[in-house]
Amino acid sequence: MLFLQLALSVRQESQTWDEGDHIFAGYRSWTNADFGLNPEHPPLVKLLATAPLLRLPLQTPKLQDREFKTEAFVDGRDFLYQNDADMILFRTRMAAAVFTLLLALLVFLATKEMFGTGAAFIALTLLVFEPNVLAHGAVLTTDVGLSCFMFATIYAFYRYVKAPSVARLIIVGVAAGLALAAKHTGLLVFPMLMLLALCELVRNGKVKGWRKGAIAKTARPAASLAVALIIIGLIAVVVLWAFYGFRYSARPSGLEMNPSLADYTHQLKPREAKAVLTLARWHLLPESYLYGLTDVRLLPDTMQSYILGKVYPHGVWFYFPVAFAIKSTLAFLILLLLGVGALATQKLNQWREVMFLTIPPAFHLAVAMSSGLNIGVRHILPLYVFFSVLIGGAVWAFIRSDRRWGYAIAVLLLFHAVSSLRVFPTYIAYANELWGGPANTYKYLSDSNTDWAQQLKATKLYLDKRGVKDCWIAYFAQGLVDPAYYGIPCKPLRTVLTPWLQTPVEAPATIDGPVLISAGTLSGFEIGPGPLNPYDQFQKLQPTAVIEYGIFVFDGHFSIPLASALVHEQRARELLAANQVDRAIEEADAAIAVYPECVPSQVLLGDVMMIRKRPVEARAAYEKALTLAQTVEPQFQRQWIPTIKGKLATVANARAE
Numbered sequence: 001m002l003f004l005q006l007a008l009s010v011r012q013e014s015q016t017w018d019e020g021d022h023i024f025a026g027y028r029s030w031t032n033a034d035f036g037l038n039p040e041h042p043p044l045v046k047l048l049a050t051a052p053l054l055r056l057p058l059q060t061p062k063l064q065d066r067e068f069k070t071e072a073f074v075d076g077r078d079f080l081y082q083n084d085a086d087m088i089l090f091r092t093r094m095a096a097a098v099f100t101l102l103l104a105l106l107v108f109l110a111t112k113e114m115f116g117t118g119a120a121f122i123a124l125t126l127l128v129f130e131p132n133v134l135a136h137g138a139v140l141t142t143d144v145g146l147s148c149f150m151f152a153t154i155y156a157f158y159r160y161v162k163a164p165s166v167a168r169l170i171i172v173g174v175a176a177g178l179a180l181a182a183k184h185t186g187l188l189v190f191p192m193l194m195l196l197a198l199c200e201l202v203r204n205g206k207v208k209g210w211r212k213g214a215i216a217k218t219a220r221p222a223a224s225l226a227v228a229l230i231i232i233g234l235i236a237v238v239v240l241w242a243f244y245g246f247r248y249s250a251r252p253s254g255l256e257m258n259p260s261l262a263d264y265t266h267q268l269k270p271r272e273a274k275a276v277l278t279l280a281r282w283h284l285l286p287e288s289y290l291y292g293l294t295d296v297r298l299l300p301d302t303m304q305s306y307i308l309g310k311v312y313p314h315g316v317w318f319y320f321p322v323a324f325a326i327k328s329t330l331a332f333l334i335l336l337l338l339g340v341g342a343l344a345t346q347k348l349n350q351w352r353e354v355m356f357l358t359i360p361p362a363f364h365l366a367v368a369m370s371s372g373l374n375i376g377v378r379h380i381l382p383l384y385v386f387f388s389v390l391i392g393g394a395v396w397a398f399i400r401s402d403r404r405w406g407y408a409i410a411v412l413l414l415f416h417a418v419s420s421l422r423v424f425p426t427y428i429a430y431a432n433e434l435w436g437g438p439a440n441t442y443k444y445l446s447d448s449n450t451d452w453a454q455q456l457k458a459t460k461l462y463l464d465k466r467g468v469k470d471c472w473i474a475y476f477a478q479g480l481v482d483p484a485y486y487g488i489p490c491k492p493l494r495t496v497l498t499p500w501l502q503t504p505v506e507a508p509a510t511i512d513g514p515v516l517i518s519a520g521t522l523s524g525f526e527i528g529p530g531p532l533n534p535y536d537q538f539q540k541l542q543p544t545a546v547i548e549y550g551i552f553v554f555d556g557h558f559s560i561p562l563a564s565a566l567v568h569e570q571r572a573r574e575l576l577a578a579n580q581v582d583r584a585i586e587e588a589d590a591a592i593a594v595y596p597e598c599v600p601s602q603v604l605l606g607d608v609m610m611i612r613k614r615p616v617e618a619r620a621a622y623e624k625a626l627t628l629a630q631t632v633e634p635q636f637q638r639q640w641i642p643t644i645k646g647k648l649a650t651v652a653n654a655r656a657e
Helices: 004-010 019-032 046-052 068-081 085-115 117-128 130-136 144-163 166-182 184-208 214-243 261-267 270-281 289-302 319-327 332-346 351-371 377-401 405-421 438-443 456-466 497-499 519-523 536-540 563-578 581-594 598-610 615-629 636-641 641-656
Strands: 305-308 311-314 472-474 510-512 515-518 545-549 549-554 557-559
Touching: 004 085, 004 117, 004 130, 004 615, 019 046, 046 085, 046 166, 068 085, 068 130, 068 497, 085 117, 085 144, 085 351, 085 377, 117 405, 130 144, 130 405, 144 166, 144 184, 144 214, 144 351, 144 377, 166 184, 166 214, 166 311, 166 598, 184 289, 184 351, 261 270, 261 289, 270 289, 305 319, 305 456, 319 351, 319 377, 332 377, 332 405, 351 377, 377 405, 438 519, 456 545, 456 549, 497 563, 515 519, 519 549, 563 581, 563 598, 581 598, 598 615, 598 641, 615 641, 636 641
Parallel strands: 472 515
Antiparallel strands: 305 311, 510 557, 515 549, 545 549
8 A cells, every 4th residue: 555655646746856866866876986966965765766777778967067066956957857757757766665665664563563463553554644754755855764764773772672682783783874874864863872772771770779789780781782882883884884885085086076075164163164074084984975964064054944824034943843733644643642641641651662762753853943954844754653653552552451442543543544645646735634734735834845846747737728838937946847848838937946057037027827836936935035035926816726736827917027137137147257247237237127126136236336347336236235135024134234235345445445
């Protein structure tokens, strides 16, 4: 049932945001031993997923020594769409689904060992119909791979502390190494193991009552656990090195990282940069892995958040608890509360098992809440794994105490399955009934919670049914995905990715529908609220249709001056970079003519005037930009005001000279 749901759902989805990047990086790792593309994710998942591609005659784009993310994303797009994208996606997705199937098996075995066969089937049912697992279980990202090996590590350590042996210790080390090789968050397994080891010591001490001589007796198991943790760490690091071919350099001979690791770490805090560079100097970890750690640390500083319909310029602590409440089935939440009740009433009193199933997810959630990276509930996917096992044990304890509980549990499990299956195949957009279901997810969450650029096949069917041959589209992954491959005739509009990828788009100030805008773009979470969002007006309009809960269709005549101005501003920047100042001025004038209140356009005009050595006009443009920047929400002023003030200071210095 799990395999069928995964295979049939992803078969109907187009490429999601990150998949081209992951696929090309994995293929390059196999064919060129190149770990410099997509270093922000270790190789394990990418290598397994792209193994089915190795015997195929595929065209590969030529590398152009661009900044590492631009190189990976653009080449990933070209790699997919220069070949048979549908075939590549399906093969790699089915290979990635192996991690989900292995995870289901581990959940069943762990629950059976901890609580019995009845509990194991309850836990397995929860996992097989968990919409968040189904949403990401066959998509080429690292979240399920991490969940699988993080749980495998904790389960293996549980078996080791119950009955220590060399074989079980080695299994823990290998599982921990696989967690490291799956995702950088795999590092969390080490503090989790330390906390569990400490709890084991405290628990054993309490059992012994800390009588005279008990401390000495406790010292021996403490030393044994400390040695075990060291051995686990060493084995894990060796396993990690194995996935990089025991080679320090991220790229094969003749290729260098762009930028270099030394340059990239300059963006870190001095203490963090020193730690990374020390590890690099002594080659204690592979260069690609250290590069990825740096990127993971820097990413939250550049990301905004969208939660409960509001855009924040930074992460918020309550994001994951709220996302968990929205994205979990009501049955799962009720069963989780029953689990808490079982603990409170001591119906579930197997404290070792409880510790191993609560401490790791609690620690993981605490880290996620403090990380500032709020782009999807998938980042706390391991919680669903641990909680499924805990729920299985807890509700089985209720059933054993009174068989009448079995009827209520059966109804809840059925509700869980039905609530999930009713959104097939669009599991990514799932929200429970309390929040209005998947049709309303976009009101509360964005990015991989609802619109991850997976709806192009359904969009093609919609347009064909209406006979649409001329339309406009502002798509969340525009530039990374090729809508034309799916036969979509829409002309692209400006999105947040347009300037980064230098995607050519038209710049009309007015357009006629159909206009298609994906939920990720419509929310404005990557660019800002209100006047910062070129498509803010569409949030107040009733769409003609909504395709797979994530593509909004609008018919009519619309004015989009900010989107037009931003396209002209982008062109002017590109012309300036090519030293075509006169043409850049024309584009800057066009941007301001279309939308004088555009902050980037006014800043651009000031920059052009400074190049022309006309500081008076530059100052006027910068002052206009500063006035406009001070009218947006205070939290979003920081992205422009310090920069503009710096440019005004430069003008003052130039005039003084």
